[in-house]
Every structure is written in C-alpha cells, then in structure tokens.
Amino acid sequence: xxxxxxxxxxxxxxxxxxxxxxxxxxxxxxxxxxxxxxxxxxxxxxxxxxxxxxxxxxxxxxxxxxxxxxxxxxxxxxxxxxxxxxxxxxxxxxxxxxxxxxxxxxxxxxxxxxxxxxxxxxxxxxxxxxxxxxxxxxxxxxxxxxxxxxxxxxxxxxxxxxxxxxxxxxxxxxxxxxxxxxxxxxxxxxxxxxxxxxxxxxxxxxxxxxxxxxxxxxxxxxxxxxxxxxxxxxxxxxxxxxxxxxxxxxxxxxxxxxxxxxxxxxxxxxxxxxxxxxxxxxxx
Numbered sequence: 087x088x089x090x091x092x093x094x095x096x097x098x099x100x101x102x103x104x105x106x107x108x109x110x111x112x113x114x115x116x117x118x119x120x121x122x123x124x125x126x127x128x129x130x131x132x133x134x135x136x137x138x139x140x141x142x143x144x145x146x147x148x149x150x151x152x153x154x155x156x157x158x159x160x161x162x163x164x165x166x167x168x169x170x171x172x173x174x175x176x177x178x179x180x181x182x183x184x185x186x187x188x189x190x191x192x193x194x195x196x197x198x199x200x201x202x203x204x205x206x207x208x209x210x211x212x213x214x215x216x217x218x219x220x221x222x223x224x225x226x227x228x229x230x231x232x233x234x235x236x237x238x239x240x241x242x243x244x245x246x247x248x249x250x251x252x253x254x255x256x257x258x259x260x261x262x263x264x265x266x267x268x269x270x271x272x273x274x275x276x277x278x279x280x281x282x283x284x285x286x287x288x289x290x291x292x293x294x295x296x297x298x299x300x301x302x303x304x305x306x307x308x309x310x311x312x313x314x315x316x317x318x319x320x321x322x323x324x325x326x327x328x329x330x331x332x333x334x335x336x337x338x339x340x341x342x343x344x345x346x347x348x349x350x351x352x353x354x355x356x357x358x359x360x361x362x363x364x365x366x367x368x369x370x
Contacts, residue, residue: 090133090244093153093205094146095214096125098278100320103357104131106339110365112316115271121262122275123147133248134271140255140262143216147256148196149204150249156198157246161239163202168236171210176230183210183228191223195256209234260306268314276303278322281355297326304330311362323356335361 092101100107104127111132118134120126123141141147153160167186174182186203193200208214212229219225255262263272277295300321310317311334321327328336337359 088240088244090130090248091241092125092127092130093238093241093245094125094149094208094216097215097217098275099125100127100275101125103320103339103341104128107131107359110318110337110359110361112271112363113366115269115316117266117270119263119266119270119272120275121259121272122277123150124275126150128273128275130245130248135251138253138255138262138265140257140259142256142258144195144256145200145204146216147254149201150254151196152198152201153242153246154249154252154254157242159198160202160205161237161242163199164205164237164242165239167202167206171206171236172233179210180228183207187211187224206236209236259303263306263310263315266310266313266315269316271316272310272318274303274307274317274319276300276319276321278320278357279324279327281322281324300327300330307331307334307360307362315362317362319358319360321358321360323358327358331358331360335364337361337365 092099107128115134116136118129118132118137119140120129120137121140123129123139123146126139129137129139139147139150171179171182187207190200190203190207193203207224207226208216210229210231211226213226214229215226216224217226259274259276266272276299279297279300303319307317307319319331323338338356339359340354341357342354
C-alpha cells in the first residue's frame with residue numbers, strides 16, 4: 087500500500103512546503119498534536135504513531151472519523167457518485183453538483199453521507215476550495231473540470247490505516263493541546279493573519295480568526311514553551327506576526343498562493359515558520 091496523503095485540497099494546505107519543512111521537524115518527540123488540521127499534509131508527511139488531531143470544522147473531523155472507521159462505505163458511495171458524474175453532460179453535471187451541495191448543507195456534521203459528499207464537492211467545486219457563508223453553509227460554486235478524480239480508493243484505505251490509533255477532536259485550539267507535555271511536538275497552522283486589510287479570506291468556517299485570536303494563540307504558544315513542548319507554527323510574513331513572536335526563532339519559506347483573483351496577488355510569497363527550538367538540520 088502506498089503512503090497516505092491528504093484526501094482533500096484545502097486552502098493554505100502545506101503539501102507544496104513539505105520539502106522546506108523537513109529541516110524544521112524535531113528528530114525525536116513523544117506525542118504529536120495538530121490543532122488546525124485542515125488537509126493534514128504535515129501529519130501525513132510525518133505519520134506519527136501517537137497523534138492528537140483537531141479542527142474546529144466539525145464536518146471535516148467527521149469525515150476523518152468516517153474514513154477511519156468505515157473506509158469501504160465511503161469508497162462505495164464515492165464510486166457511485168463518480169460513475170454518475172462521469173455519465174452526465176456538462177450542464178447536467180452542474181445541476182448535479184448544486185443538488186449535492188444543497189443536500190450536503192442540510193446533513194448533520196458527522197453524517198456518513200455528508201463525509202462522502204464533502205470529498206465529492208471538494209473534487210468538483212471551483213479551485214478545490216472550502217468556504218462557508220455566515221450561516222455555516224458551504225457556498226463554493228461549481229468547477230468545470232473535465233474528469234476529476236473523485237474516488238482515490240488506494241489512498242482512502244491508506245488514510246484509514248494511518249488514522250487507526252489516532253485521536254480526532256473538534257474543539258477550540260486551546261483545548262486541543264490541553265494535555266500536551268514535555269517533548270511533545272505541536273504544529274500550529276492557524277488561519278493566517280491577512281497580508282493587507284483587503285485580504286479577508288482567513289478562514290474556511292463561518293467563525294472568523296481575528297487579531298485577538300492570534301494573540302490568544304501566542305499565549306498558548308508561550309504556555310507550551312514553558313511546559314517544555316516542541317512547538318512549530320506557520321503564519322503570514324507580516325509585521326504583526328513577526329513582532330508578536332519576536333522572542334522566538336523565525337524562518338522564511340516561499341509559498342505559491344493562487345487564491346487571489348488578481349494576478350498580482352498570486353505567485354511566490356514569503357511565509358513564516360516560528361520555532362521555540364533550534365532546527366536540527368542545516369540548510370544544504
């Protein structure tokens with residue numbers, strides 16, 4: 087079986103940065119905590135044996151739980167959705183997408199069918215985005231892909247296997263690290279502080295992540311540092327974040343971000359990696 091990888095495309099996903107992140111990971115640690123899981127690129131890259139994964143998005147965590155417990159059922163539903171989708175004309179595909187989206191928005195967060203629908207919508211919506219309106223409803227429009235891979239059976243089985251002994255929760259990030267202790271490794275990947283006043287896309291849920299939340303996260307970072315935890319955090323390269331974490335080690339990584347609708351807002355941009363420990367590997 088091949089190595090498990092993220093089964094969803096997620097805004098701010100770290101897959102493209104993994105090669106730059108490798109020098110930052112501690113070589114030894116006890117438990118792994120990821121309070122802002124999202125697509126889970128860093129978790130799948132590390133595949134720790136003991137991990138506590140969390141995200142405030144209850145539907146997302148419900149999907150991880152359902153893949154963990156019932157991967158064959160998810161695979162069966164996605165196989166039906168994929169075959170139905172491929173058979174349809176362009177206009178019928180669009181109508182099908184919106185009918186699934188409407189049903190998705192009316193299902194409970196951990197519903198088995200909703201988990202399969204989340205994967206379907208992620209593969210067929212515009213730019214693979216996840217976004218909610220103020221009422222908590224998924225509202226991304228249809229994406230016009232010729233033949234998207236809706237079902238990746240081998241990867242879903244690999245993901246299920248990796249999640250077998252992993253704890254999954256959907257609580258506030260502070261609660262998610264409540265039991266972290268000395269030599270545990272915590273990776274924070276919060277909604278980024280906006281680069282400008284007009285950069286408003288900082289969250290994929292209807293609960294925004296504001297400057298007060300960034301300050302609260304910094305207090306949690308300080309507390310974990312006092313406990314002797316190994317803490318790594320990603321965020322935007324802004325004066326606010328750089329000043330907020332001024333007493334910690336800061337490193338620049340280059341990321342390609344294409345979420346901006348304006349061409350000048352795309353391309354390689356600086357992002358910050360903040361550590362409370364020295365990286366073990368030096369740059370080549």
